[in-house]
Amino acid sequence: MPTDRVDVRKTYKLFIGGAFPRSESGRTYQVTSAAGGFLANAALASRKDVRDAVVAARAAVPKWAGATAYNRGQVLYRVAELLEGRREQFAAEVTAFGEDPSTVHDAIDRWVWYAGWADKFAQVHGGANPVAGPYFNLSSPEPTGVVGIVAPAEPALLGLVSVVAPAIVTGNTVVILASEPRPLPAVSLAEVLATSDLPGGVVNILTGRPAETAPWLASHQDVNALDLTGVADPELATSLEQAAAGNLKRVVRPAAGPAWTADPGTARMAAFVETKTVWHPKGG
């Protein structure tokens, strides 16, 4: 093998509508390892990238929300299969950030766990309601729509999977602002999603500075819910909550430092659904 081979370096780009564009602004920033060494140049997204991502996410809603729960589950299982195949790449990425590579296994297992919920969540969270009248009364959880997510920095992959999977499994589409210091697993996840059966636009990933882009996402009138798990600065989180109140977005702002390896329960899935209740005359 020749020793003078030049490495083919990867260009880390955004993931919008199933495509990998550079930032509209043309900006990039340097990502460094835990030891301070240069890792990559990542795209530095602007507010217009946020706008484009929301348009893509909105366009993807009817098809993804309209897919059967069983089908969504199959698509997510398929994503887990592909994640498994890229295990070593993800392990190398999180190790560079000083994380334990076992979090990659946890992340894949968590994805599978949420995929299994796709066709079970409605049974647990919805159901037939006993009412005082000759009616069938049924409640079922419906997706909220477009969910904006500020992903946690650490653990880079497990944290990301733990916020993305519960939002999309019920039929929402998401715009993710990846962690500023640790965006590489998010971009690799985008590559996995792009080659899976997930329709383009269901997951959109923007790298860059959430402090700059999150306010545009929080105030956007076409975003239905906001997950502030990755916002460390309490002042920023409060201002984002205030901006989100403009069109009554559902907001998730967990207490600091969730235990990522613990059983997540159904709370995150339940946060991004709307309960639809139907009254149907019984006849007779």
Added chain:
Amino acid sequence: MPPLLPATQRLPAVAAQDHDKITQVAARVDFTAMTASVIADLSEVARSATALRAFLHGLPGVDQVGAEQRAAMLATRSIKTTAKAYAIDLAIRMVDLTTLEGADTAGKVRALCAKAQRPDPADPSCPAVAAVCVYPAMVPTAVSALHGSGVHVASVATAFPSGQATLDVKIADTRAAVAAGADEIDMVINRGAFLSGHYLQVYEEIRAVRAACGAAHLKVILETGELATYDNVRRASWLAMLAGADFIKTSTGKVQPAATMPVTLVMLEAVRDFRDTTGRQVGVKPAGGIRTTKDAVRYLVLVNETAGEDWLDPHWFRFGASTLLNDLLMQRTKLTTGYYAGPDYFTVD
């Protein structure tokens, strides 16, 4: 007859940055030298099929690559902040809010008329659109809904969208729409006749419909998507203007491609040259396929740089559109509030 040479044919050879200056100088030189004889000729060009054909084929050819490059170059202009706000309001005032579906109902037309008068009910400073464009059968509904609002009622006529009917039917169609109260008539030309070279027949039909319009404004739809070449677009533009059109319009919206930037460029050059030659100003209306604010602003740049500021007015330039208005309103809201608006907050029609 001296060949009529609008200076436009030489445009593409000129360096882009010197375009406007040189165009205007060249145009002035050409036309002052020719005006007298050309005007004498123009009244005579329709005296026979042969003369009309000779005139239209004597028009200089359009440089296709040049027109497309010029349109693409103008589309790169960046219009921001106050200029953008001005452009958005102007574009809203230029919209012919259109519904031309077989499934149109009186209720839908009334809803559209309400939207036309007050496009953004949340913001009283938002201007009304120019006109509502409907089928002739819906004109009475639109007239009563828009009474006293200043928003015009436009009606398509003459066997829209194909134009394949006998002249009697077309004239009756037009008369009925005008009698019902339409201020503007959008007629389609007979593309079959035009493409087979029967220019005089097309000319006579436009003349007849023009007469049937009375005081109503006549917009002539060229349906450029079916004319195949820019040369044909230029010929059809001149033919329509000679026959008395108040506006020339690109498309019905029923044929792809509909309005494009290069086609509109050719038509804008035609109206500019026509005014230089005859002194009569004719409007332009691109219709179909203009869906975003960005597109609309590009067209406004094209108007300003081709025909000039005189055409930057709803009286002389219109957008035939239905979905464009919502995007304009969302962009307008973004500028006034500072955050991105969502389509949920604007009516669908």
